[in-house]
Amino acid sequence: MSNIEVISTSFEPGAAAKEGTIPLCVPQMSGNEWLYVKECIDTNWVSSAGPFVSRFEQSLASYVGADHAIATVNGTAALHIALIVAGVQPDEEVLLPALTFIAPANAVRYAGAWPVFIDVEPNYWQLDPEKVFDFLTEQCQYSNGKLINKITGRTVRAILPVHILGHPCDIDALYEIARKFDLVVVEDATESLGAKYKDRRVGSGGDIACFSFNGNKIITTGGGGMIVTNRDDWAERARYLTTQAKDDYIEYVHNEVGYNYRLTNIQAALGCAQMEQLDDFVSAKRRIAAQYTDALRNVAGISCPQEAPWASSSSWLYTVLVDAQVYGIDSRRLLKHLAHENIQARPLWQPMHRSKAHAGSHSYRIEVADTIHGKALSLPSSVGLKARDQLHVIEAISGLTS
């Protein structure tokens, strides 16, 4: 196996990095994790009921600043249920960015609806509100009170912004458009727990938002997710649907098809311990990002990620753009070079309008996502990244041009 193959086997969320490699993004378990998990085992509360589940929900709701939080088995399940409770119906359409991990697009399909892929903006690589607006005004029209995509004939129901890489979308602009066109907003905040938009935590104050706690996220429960909302009725419905839609707890009567999506107490125990450290994790990520930017901003051909004036990024995954003409090699050759230096790096996801999995979906004026995808490389960003390891990454990148 080549070095790059060895390294790429460790890209799965939470996979332990091969001895001697600098991992891309691995968990930090340095608090009360053992203590709380032991409590679950000692008390026999190991499954999807137990005190840690509600404690984790309350802790996340109060951190984000939302009225309700509902824990789920993973972030994809959270998105699936959030779409349903937000009223997205089969054969309707949901607008989402072309540049994202595939999970939100899949969740739209699980709900029987269809994604429409819209471009990202070039500065922060998030869903572009201007193009969302242009799509809605140029390619949609009202018919019988419904907003119809003129190309597909389907009803447009929702916008699903994905706050990628720890940086928020321009959420006020997107909500303004959503309100104008009477669309609901389902936020995918899975990569941005701890980020702020203006003075608000990402995921607060909107219609409904989802988080993920898989192994590479800023806090982890091994696998897990959360739905947050301020709407009492949506919260109640989400709780009902994620717990098999049980209408009678004694007689086991179910009036709807529900889902077995509830997080377990053991996972929630990890979540509680991780929440206690979240502020420190965000500070560590932001410090790591600032150090990369200090060291790499003058390397010709490398562009560092920017932070919007209205944003405080959680700097979840530090990602640079490589201009091959100036730097000398492209992002994929730099990836190989870093692999030979035992450094895990990773390109961003194949843009969704190119995904065979979503070949049947409509897309609109995608000009930026492909360019970013071609140039982007994410660098080691674990909370526990050691200073000497970060220096090694920096030298491996800057050394190629010196």
Ligand SMILES: Cc1ncc(COP(=O)(O)O)c(C=O)c1O
């Ligand atoms: C943008 C985005 N959405 C959704 C998910 C899905 O989360 P999970 O892996 O917990 O299902 C992830 C991460 O995995 C993600 O990065």
